[in-house]
Amino acid sequence: MxxxxxxxxxxxxxxxxxxxxAQQEFLNYAGMGASVIxxxxxxxxxxxIINEADELLSELANIPSNYKIxxxxxxxxxxxxxxPLNLLNRKQERKAAYVESGNFAKLANKEAARFGDIDIIASSEETNYDRIPTIDPKLIEDEYSYLHITSNNTIYGTRFQQFPMSNKVPLVADMTSEFLSRKLDIGNFGVIFAGLQKNLGPSGLALVIIREDLLEFAMPNTPNLLHYKTYxxxxxxxxxxxxxxxxMMKLVLEWLSEQGGVAAVEEKNEAKANLIYDVIDQSNFYLATAQPEHRSIMNITFNLADNNLLDEFLNQALEKGLYALKGHRNVGGVRASIYNAMPEEGCKALAAFMHDFERKSG
Amino acid sequence: MxxxxxxxxxxxxxxxxxxxxAQQEFLNYAGMGASVIxxxxxxxxxxxIINEADELLSELANIPSNYKIxxxxxxxxxxxxxxPLNLLNRKQERKAAYVESGNFAKLANKEAARFGDIDIIASSEETNYDRIPTIDPKLIEDEYSYLHITSNNTIYGTRFQQFPMSNKVPLVADMTSEFLSRKLDIGNFGVIFAGLQKNLGPSGLALVIIREDLLEFAMPNTPNLLHYKTYxxxxxxxxxxxxxxxxMMKLVLEWLSEQGGVAAVEEKNEAKANLIYDVIDQSNFYLATAQPEHRSIMNITFNLADNNLLDEFLNQALEKGLYALKGHRNVGGVRASIYNAMPEEGCKALAAFMHDFERKSG
Structure with a gap:
């Protein structure tokens, strides 16, 4: 196949x-005569299974003992x-700071505004989120319950290279599109969360890593299954x-361990991304949409200088077994999402196709 | 296997x-060279897939056109x-009526009480939920935003044979453990909901069928993904x-269609349940825990007259490939959950084993 x-x-x-x-044991898990589902x-x-997932995560992400998974x-x-339901009450003011670096960051602060006062302390909306906005450290005020960032922007192909630091305000990071793709010091974060469906497993579940002391501030009317303490x-x-x-996540974590862990995979991810960025940078045919110093190594976004060739590019790519390269409607063009599971050969195949397509059409 | x-x-x-x-196409859905996940x-x-699920559900459950799936x-x-977040605001009083017929009913009214005034208008707690409590129709007051029931009680093995009717108050039914196992007139309900993991598919998702006019009453601070209108x-x-x-639910619905639909499956379910109830009723060795007129056809609960034999019963059953028969800790004894997917042979095998075990131990 x-x-x-x-x-x-x-x-x-x-x-x-x-x-x-997963396929092999789908009807008969661990010899039980029943599926894991x-x-x-x-x-x-x-x-x-859940205990092993905990252990693998703790080890792979080097999670300190005062954090809960x-x-x-x-x-x-x-x-x-x-x-916001769990954290806004940390301070009497019910205020939080959000960095608006893309679409999901915007959705996050819009939703948080239902529950308290949200200050957008930095935004790159004006340049269509082609970069991570600069955060003025003076704006990270003591009275904020937390500071929220989206660490990697799936749609726009940007990421925080360094993370904003504050010893006063807990940092909350949506890492859906990059968790376990790069080394992190978890101790610098109050909460990290990630939907599984990009780098960790199938859809319909999120992973939350939270510093224990932050479990104590939920608003009284927090729905039971949104309350982190319930979990x-x-x-x-x-x-x-x-x-x-x-x-499935447990299986992915086992695989990640076999790959040598996060540091080893990060190195591979950088090499994989460079294969494609190099083609873009050596060409006037392809135009990167993200600013070079803000580039993601998970989601690579670019346009064709001649946008009329886009459909042809996507069609020919599909014929070569390069699937789902169409960019998000907010950016257009091409997006190559190359999470941990994308093998180097996939990136090589894409780079070769890009060269080839340029040569034939350029 | x-x-x-x-x-x-x-x-x-x-x-x-x-x-x-699902196993066969797990790595390659519809010839795409990628899994459905x-x-x-x-x-x-x-x-x-989602369109087909809608169509199958509409047909199988005969869902009127003024309902949303x-x-x-x-x-x-x-x-x-x-x-409660979506419906309590239907009436100014923010009041709802709950029937406490089991453990999940109790959890449901406890959670609803975060958001408004909850009246428990009937309860069978005193008899450890061995029956559906009688509802005095006079207690279903006009000012209730809704009336909540749990139609089948997984833990206690009881179910509503008839449903309470009111033309003033919308009926909300948690049908997790029996949806699509019996014929229903959806038009008598305001909302039906069901977690998939008993009769419809794997865990981690719920099906909600809601009368359109009930989509308009959510409280202003309803989290976006708890707001039915978002869906x-x-x-x-x-x-x-x-x-x-x-x-997976779509595949289960296709299978249900092939079985002849809900009416045909209900008939089979009744026959399956009777195979086991007959053994219980013809014996002093096994004691039913639910009152006969309130018995579920999905979850059959019983004790052994001599509780000391329980572990032996469960062990021998397991050796015969009869898995997971241990009753819930709130009831003890044995529970046989025989949802749509349980073949008649499974019930026959259990009935035969029960006979055999009684003969050898009785």
Whole structure:
């Protein structure tokens, strides 16, 4: 069976070896005569899966012991509500600071504004989010309950190279499109959250890593399953969780371990991204949409100088097994999402195709 | 490969033919060279899946055209918050009536009480939920925003044989453990919701069927992804949904259609349940825990007259491939969950084992 190189932004491709393992045991998990999706979330077999996921995550991301790992319903966008509901009350003022570096950052601050006062302390909307906006450290005021950023912007192909630091205000980061693709010092963050469906597994679940002391501030009317304490007290099994997603994530984490862990994968990711950025930078045929110093290594966005060639580019790419390269409607052009699971050969194939297409059409 | 007869209460067994189809196309959906869990929720292929799910549901459940079908994050328990957030404001008083017929009913009214005044108008707690409590129609007051019931009680093995009717107050029913197992007149309900993981698919998603006019009453601070209108306006794809669960549900619905639809399956379900109830009723060795006139046909609960034999019963059952028969800790004893996907042979095998075990131990 031929698998395409899938450049989709998410739900995204998963490692083929992971998919094969899941397929192989799909009807009969661990010799039980039942699928992993057919067994109780309270069975000892599922408990072993969630425990192993915890251990792998702790090790891979080097999570300090004063942080809790939560598996939370609803993907990253549900956290756009849960974050303010859980954290705004940390300070009497119910104020938070948001950095508007792209579409999801904007959705996050719009949703947070339901629950308190939101200050947008930096935005790159004016340049259609082609960069991470500069944050004036003086604007990170003591009275903010937290500072929210989107660390990598799937749509615009930018990322924070360094993270804003404050010892007064907890940093909350939506890392949906890059968690475990680069080394991080978790201790610098108050909360990290990520929908699984880009770099970690299938859709319908979010991972939340939260510093313990931040579990104490939820508003009284927080819905039970948006309350992070509900998850931390019951090991994310207060109700039936998305067991398939947790299982698949565990397999992805095992694979990541086999790859040598985050540092090793980050190196590969940089090399993979450079294969494509090099083609763009050596050409006038392709035009990068993100500013060079803000480029993501997960989502590479570019236009064709002659936009009339775009459909032809996408069609020919598809014929070569290069799938889902169409850019988001907010940016247009091409987007190559190259998460951890994208093999180097996929990036090589895309780079070769880009050269070839330019040569024939340029 | 041997599959056990899986009597687990949920996540529960799915039809083997459905599991086989999912396995077969797990790495390559519709010839795309990618898995259904690796493609965009906005791709035309996934759109076709969700459209087909809608059509199958409309047909199987005979859903009137003034109802919306929503696929909602977080399972049934997330709806314990969403229901009051979306509906309590229907009336100025912000009051709702709840029937407490079991554990999940109790959790539902406890959660609703965060958001308004909840009256428990009937309860069978005193008899450890061995029956559906009698509802005095005079207590269903005009000023209630809605009346909430749990139509089938997974833990206690009871169900509403008839539903309370009121032309003044919309009826909201949690049907997680029985939706599409019996004929229903949807038009008698304001909202039906069901977590998928018992009778419809894998865990991590809920189905909501709501009368259109009830979409207009959400409280202003309702989190965006608990707001039913967010789903109804965007065909449940405002954000990345649990695409795997929707896909699996579609396969289950196709299977249900092939079985002849809900009426045909209901007949089979009754026959299946009777195979086991007959053994219980013809014996002093087994004791039913639910009152006969309130018995569920999805979850059959019973004790052994000599409770000391319980572990032996469960162990021997497991050796015969009869899996997950242990009762919930609130009731003890044995619980056989026999959702649509449980074949008649599974019930026959259990009945035969029960006879045999009684004969040897009685």
């Amino acid at each position: 031929t698998r395409v190189f899938n450049f989709g932004a998410g739900p995204a491709m998963l490692p083929t070896s992971v998919m094969q393992k 057919e067994i109780s979330h309270r069975s000892k077999e599922f408990e072993a 939560l598996y939370v319903h609803g993907g990253a966008q549900m956290q756009f509500s849960a974050i 931390s007290e019951k090991h994310s099994l207060a109700n039936t969780n998305n067991t398939f997603a947790i299982y | 041997t599959r056990v007869f899986n009597f687990g209460a949920g996540p529960a067994m799915l039809p083997t033919s459905v599991m086989q189809k 690796e493609i965009s929720h906005r791709s035309k292929e996934f759109e076709a 929503l696929y909602v994050h977080g399972g049934a328990q997330m709806q314990f918050s969403a229901i 109804s306006e965007k065909h449940s794809l405002a954000n990345t949904n649990n695409t795997f669960a929707i896909y």
